Amino acid sequence: GAGVSQSPRYKVAKRGQDVALRCDPISGHVSLFWYQQALGQGPEFLTYFQNEAQLDKSGLPSDRFFAERPEGSVSTLKIQRTQQEDSAVYLCASSTGTDYEQYFGPGTRLTVT
Amino acid sequence: GDSVTQMEGPVTLSEEAFLTINCTYTATGYPSLFWYVQYPGEGLQLLLKATKADDKGSNKGFEATYRKETTSFHLEKGSVQVSDSAVYFCALRHTGANSKLTFGKGITLSVRP
Numbered sequence: 466g467a468g469v470s471q472s473p474r475y476k477v478a479k480r481g482q483d484v485a486l487r488c489d490p491i492s493g494h495v496s497l498f499w500y501q502q503a504l505g506q507g508p509e510f511l512t513y514f515q516n517e518a519q520l521d522k523s524g525l526p527s528d529r530f531f532a533e534r535p536e537g538s539v540s541t542l543k544i545q546r547t548q549q550e551d552s553a554v555y556l557c558a559s560s561t562g563t564d565y566e567q568y569f570g571p572g573t574r575l576t577v578t
Numbered sequence: 579g580d581s582v583t584q585m586e587g588p589v590t591l592s593e594e595a596f597l598t599i600n601c602t603y604t605a606t607g608y609p610s611l612f613w614y615v616q617y618p619g620e621g622l623q624l625l626l627k628a629t630k631a632d633d634k635g636s637n638k639g640f641e642a643t644y645r646k647e648t649t650s651f652h653l654e655k656g657s658v659q660v661s662d663s664a665v666y667f668c669a670l671r672h673t674g675a676n677s678k679l680t681f682g683k684g685i686t687l688s689v690r691p
Contacts (some may be wrong), residue, residue: 469621476582481596487658496677498678498679500679505683505684506683506684507582507667507681507682507683507684508679508681509671509681510678510679510680513678514609521633521678524678551605556621556622556624560677561607563674563677564673564677565677566624566675566676567624569619569621569622569623570621571621
């Protein structure tokens with residue numbers, strides 16, 4: 466079956482622009498996670514949804530970062546007024562529920578110039 | 579807070595050599611421990627896991643044992659292949675409402691024919 470998909474795969478933004486990154490989880494997966502992976506580092510947790518409820522956003526680095534999952538399926542991570550330090554790969558993962566295996570998408574590589 | 583420390587890389591081995599990648603962690607309680615692998619051009623995927631002390635996870639010839647006394651989860655393989663060339667990440671996760679993963683920095687393994 467289809468895995469987790471993310472779009473776009475690559476995004477170049479000028480500093481100060483807003484961007485929106487999309488995640489399509491595996492069908493039926495109630496849990497959805499966003500991670501940020503800087504170059505040469507491991508992924509770091511950003512936020513977590515269970516269905517449409519955002520239960521943890523403790524990893525979002527600033528109020529410029531916003532995530533939503535309005536219908537409990539597709540999720541969008543939005544970054545406003547992008548800065549160079551936002552350049553990273555943004556990973557989405559989904560799972561059937563708490564404590565189950567997380568399946569990762571291919572990531573969106575964001576470059577802010 | 580939780581943290582995962584991996585040995586510095588990269589690591590280059592000849593085919594059929596023995597592999598050890600060190601991983602230690604700092605965490606409260608009894609987290610589950612994981613190794614994830616990222617092959618070139620692909621997304622993160624779970625390689626193996628262990629959920630309690632002295633458990634051994636294994637997959638594709640790789641093994642790791644959950645050692646609570648040394649807070650370690652070292653990855654081993656007796657005979658590496660060229661196809662094992664990838665980036666390897668050690669991670670931990672607590673059970674509960676937000677099962678976010680905490681990753682190490684990752685280590686790149688290159689296996690020469």
